[in-house]
Amino acid sequence: MTQPGRREIGVDRRLSTLGWMNTRFDVVVVGGGIAGVSAAAELSRNRTVVLLEREPTLAYHTTGRSAALFFGSYGHPDTIPLTRASLEWFNDPPHVDHPVLTPRGxxxxxxxxxxxxxxxxxxxxxxxxxxxxxxxxxxxxxxxxxxxDATDMDVAGIHQAYVRQLRSNGGTIVTSSEVTALRAGSPWRVITPDGIWEADHVVNAAGAWGDEVARLAGLRPVGLTxxxxxxxxxxxxxxxxxxxxxxxxxxxxxxxxxxxxxxxxxxxxxxxxxxxxxxxxxxxxxxxxxxxxxxxxxxxxxxxxxxxxRTFAPDGSMVIGPDPDEPTFHWLVGQGGTGIQTAPAAALLLDELLIGGPTPAGAPFDPARFR
Ligand SMILES: Cc1cc2nc3c(=O)[nH]c(=O)nc-3n(C[C@H](O)[C@H](O)[C@H](O)COP(=O)(O)OP(=O)(O)OC[C@H]3O[C@@H](n4cnc5c(N)ncnc54)[C@H](O)[C@@H]3O)c2cc1C
Incomplete structure (x- = not known):
């Protein structure tokens, strides 16, 4: 995680010092917790990505406050396959030189x-x-x-591994950058105090603020608590x-x-x-x-x-995929008490759905199930 007060800006410094800037990316990710950084890192393999975080440091909210346990039987039944599928990444994480799981039971x-x-x-x-x-x-x-099989997780190490992956793929991280408005279109226009970020896709990884970010985009909330x-x-x-x-x-x-x-x-x-x-x-x-x-x-x-x-959708399962009314707005919220242990598989799923277009009806995690 970044040092308190440190501001991370990977874009052209001259633009940022001029105040307003207008920079075009494939994807804007809102939120720098584990959901946002893991999604941004996976997406950055094939796309230009900027991650915007309101706080001066990443992982300041729920991600920095977990109990750090990987617990195979825990969580909503639909999320348990995500936990299992995440093991592959946890057992051999890129961009980290030590194990991120330690046996605990x-x-x-x-x-x-x-x-x-x-x-x-x-x-x-x-x-x-x-x-x-x-x-x-x-x-x-x-x-x-x-x-x-339950293990301790090195949450800071996991988060930092994704930050490194994002950076090594040329991704941009901007902290102290609250998204205050979103204008749908082609491209999207994402407005922050630093300026306007243009992108083909928006990923909503704003944790407890997920419904608020949707409202900023003029979209219906899913009913997060x-x-x-x-x-x-x-x-x-x-x-x-x-x-x-x-x-x-x-x-x-x-x-x-x-x-x-x-x-x-x-x-x-x-x-x-x-x-x-x-x-x-x-x-x-x-x-x-x-x-x-x-x-x-x-x-x-x-x-x-x-x-x-810990933020839950009305049915307690996660919300991953395109918004039914605005398919270039992608939800990645409702992680509840399993957001760290499911993050690797959830990020890969979001990446697949972003390429694949509309989610098949009845698919798990589909944001449309609340309509
Ligand atoms: C006590 C406790 C114990 C837990 N134990 C475990 C555990 O053992 N194992 C496990 O897997 N999970 C555990 N969890 C759950 C896990 O911590 C969460 O599921 C996970 O951290 C959620 O990550 P996130 O990225 O969605 O949210 P967050 O980490 O909250 O990140 C969301 C980010 O979005 C930013 N944001 C919001 N609005 C805007 C905006 N308008 N513009 C820019 N940025 C914005 C916020 O500032 C925030 O940084 C626990 C949680 C708690 C509280």
Whole structure:
């Protein structure tokens, strides 16, 4: 990710210093989170691409605030194939000189009712769960599902790999550049404080602001709901470094080791406006209470906290492909809680759809399904 305050402009400096500029590209990508950079990088193989990001740094919003777990069984059923298909890229990422996945494992713990049937998951007893995470109160557990294939992701490394790929293909990144208006046509005219960017295609990768960007283009929104999720760090215990992620089957909390700390969350999903999300004390207190009830961790204080918006379409699946009313406007939104782990395959799909024209009726992720 870029240094705070650094402004990245790959276009002709003379034009930018003159203020207004008028520059023609094949594609303008709106948004510099993981969705925007991965799409821009894939598209830049065969097209001229400019990526516009409103904030001074890329990945400032949800992408920089994730729990960084690749979790094969997690998310909407339609997105699970995207997660699986992304493994090929994650296992051999271009433009990065170290592995971006590190073995972690995940354990879904069950306090009442039947164990969930998770693809690739192995049912284990309460005692076996407590062998993996001794802090768990096995006397309260029905059992758990063990997923050995879950891994930690190096989100900054993944994001940066796509930035490098985009740059090496001659792509342009402009930060501190909010898209304030979009005029449909051939070409599109995308208006920012730096000037007017012309392009044959627009990609909407604006995360929680996806519907707002569509409205700026005069298009109908798909009905996105950003949902706040809170996370915080507490001190680790001496043996916690090797623990898997522990998540409660009732979606009441999760925790996982993160270096010398434990990353904890309430697994909350509070509907929000698209904003720079902030953690609420009440959500942190509730998470601590639930984790303390389920474990012997006795958390009393936190070291840091943050919140991010996981943004969902009305059916919880992703929205990828051309707008039904304006086929040169391409949606890449609604990533929910799986936007990092699905990004490589989602970017390739967007690239294919951009070449292929209208999406076949009934295809997964089709923006037209909300009409
Ligand atoms: C606590 C938490 C834990 C998570 N854990 C995981 C996990 O373990 N695994 C996983 O895969 N996912 C996880 N996620 C979800 C994942 O982080 C998101 O799905 C993903 O980051 C979404 O990426 P994005 O690029 O769509 O959005 P963002 O990163 O929010 O990027 C959108 C960008 O668009 C920009 N933008 C908006 N409007 C404009 C405009 N008008 N002009 C210019 N730029 C604009 C914004 O400034 C922003 O930078 C988690 C999320 C949270 C909050």
């Amino acid at each position: 995940a354990m879904t713990v069950v306090f009442s009712g039947a164990l969930p049937d998770l693809a690739g998951g192995i049912p284990i007893t309460a005692e076996e769960a407590a062998e993996r995470v001794p802090a768990l109160r096995s006397d309260l557990l029905v059992g758990a599902v063990w997923e050995p 950003p949902k706040r999720r809170t996370a915080f760090m507490v001190a680790a215990t001496p043996d916690s470094e090797r623990w898997p992620l522990v998540t409660d089957a009732g979606h009441n909390f999760y925790f996982k080791p993160d270096g010398t700390q434990l990353l904890c969350s309430l697994a909350d999903e509070t509907p929000s406006e698209p904003v720079d999300a902030r953690p609420e004390d009440i959500d942190i207190a509730l998470a601590i209470e639930r984790i303390n009830d389920a474990t012997t961790l006795q958390i009393r204080s936190i070291r840091s906290s943050w919140a991010g918006l």
